[in-house]
Structure formats: structure tokens, C-alpha cells
Amino acid sequence: MGRAPCCDKASVKKGPWSPEEDRKLKEYIDENGTGGNWIALPHKAGSLIDVATHDRSCDAKQACIIAGLKRCGKSCRLRWLNYLRPNLKHGDFSDDEDRIICSLFATIGSRWSIIAAQLPGRTDNDIKNYWNTKLKKKLVHGLERYTAHSLSQRSSSTVSSSSSAAVAASPAEAAPIVPLQHLSSPHDYSHLIYSGGGGGYGASSMSTSLLSAAAAAAAGSRDREQQTLRTDAPCLVDSGGGGGGHGIYFDETCASAISGSSVVHGLGTGNFVFGGLQLLQAQALLLATSGAANQLDEPYSFAASCCYGEEAAAADG
DNA sequence: AAGCACTTCAACCGCCCGCAG
């Protein structure tokens, strides 16, 4: 059984705000401010219409029935913060904003309020919506194109000679590429496997928190010896393998699909297993847009370029 | 032109956390 509703639904208005309601709320806050207290706001103004009839048993007791506005305090706050507040930006996000969002998402995940704090004029709600409706799709599309590209390359047995990843005779030839849709949540990092190799690109490019977790999990065991370490701690996978191996990230689903460290070991050179999907997408974009793209091995740079669609067509062709 | 499918985004919901008493 859930908690009691925030407000007496019968006594507060819900749904879209009318221009008149916006005007009233804005005028009120312009004149009086919120005082940092949305609950007290109507009381201070002495404009409370009927707080006695408000459901005092409600969770937040957030009556915000001001100056003819029969709105829940939370609703007032949300409307102000997300729409009426001065200096808010509306409209398309710039490439720079895309990059910031991606890099922060790769680092901290869906902490929208923190991400919003780095983008003046943007709200957490804006960014959340933007990510869910546009940016995520853009990145997914990019990596799907990479996956297709990778498979087609494999089938034709041609490997780019310009790529440092082109170590064709790797054990990874036998490694499966796990379908993207089979991967579970990128936030489920429990029970990951860390396969410490020779300092591949993956680990070095990961977020601080995950990297430190990985380091803790590895407990200093990383060396040129391929080894597998199971850990209950949040972790990531770095296949390493030397020579600037690619980062490989996968979660429990992916790990079980691969089943076997011998498979994992070979993946550092020219093959890729996508796990922690969103994280990797964001990471790839981060790397590509931070000026490091030209230093990346093929999968990263390809995926990243696909994300922006710049070189994808050429790569497809 | 109509109907359907898909996308967008404002708004809501309910949980979590910090703080005050």
C-alpha cells in the first residue's frame, strides 16, 4: 500500500497550467519570492483561501492555494522551476550541450539535477526529456550501425589496415557479439567480471567512480597476465590485452552469455562486446567529442562518428 | 480528409533525504 496522496485531489487543480495561472504565480513570486518554502508561501502572503479544507493528513501538506490558484505546492514549485523561472532556455540543445550531457551521463548516470547544474538555463526535466526522446536514440543508432558494420567486416574477413585494432589473429575471433537488445540495464553493475589485461583503453577511459570500483575490485592484480576476478562490487570490464585494447563493458546478462574468461581474454583486439549499453554509448561520444577520437581504436571512433552521423554513410558504403 | 502511429514534453507520482523539534 502506497503512501497517502500528496494533496486532496478534490481540492486542488491538476493538469496543464493556464496562462492566467502562470501569470498569477509569476506575479506572486516576483513580488514575494518563494522564501525557500513553498508550503509557507501562501501563508506568508496571507492569501490562503482555504487551508482548513486541505487534507491535513496528506504526505507533504503542500497546500499552495494562493491568490485564486488551487494548486498543490509541488505543482507550483515544478511550474516555477521548469517553466516560469527567469533565464530559462527553451528549444534545441546545442552540440556543446549534447556533449556535456553525454559526458556527465557516462560519469554519473541519470543524475539529472547535477547535469542540469552544469547547463545554465536548462532544467533537469528538460534534460531528462531530451535524453530519453532524442539523445539516447541518436547514440543507440550510432552503435547499432557500428555493430552492423563490425559484423559485415567480419563476414568479409577484411580488416582495416589503418586500425591499431587490426590484430586479426586474436582469440576474439571466436567471441560472440552480444545483440544489443539482450543487454540489461547499464546501471546493474553488480556481479560484473573484471578481466585485467594490459591496460586497455576501456578502463582508462571510464568514469571515475566505476574505474575506482574496478581498481578496488582488481586489488592491484592488473598486469600483463590475463586474469579474471569476480566481484560483488560495481565494476567494469577491461579486456586489456595490450596494445591499447578496447574497453569492454558488460553486465551479468552479457557475462553469462559469454561464459568463460577465455573468451573475454581475446576481446581486446578488434572485437567488441557491448554491455552497459547506455554507458558505453555515452562514453564513446564523450571520447569522440573530447578531441580524443583520432586516438581511438576503430570501434570507438566509428561508433562515435555514427552518433553524429558524419562518417556513418561513408563507413556503411 | 480521416484515421492511425509515433513523438514530445509538461506535469504528476511517490520515494528519499536532511533537518528541526
Place this chain on the structure above:
DNA sequence: ACTGCGGGCGGTTGAAGTGCT
């Protein structure tokens, strides 16, 4: 230490808008 309150947050919903057939 405990409890209740209020603010803040992330996830989700659904109405409105847009595109497609």
C-alpha cells in the same frame, strides 16, 4: 534516537502535436 515535515529528485504518464498512410 525517533518522528514528522518539506524539498528535491528520478521515473512515468498522458495529452497535444506531428507525420504517415
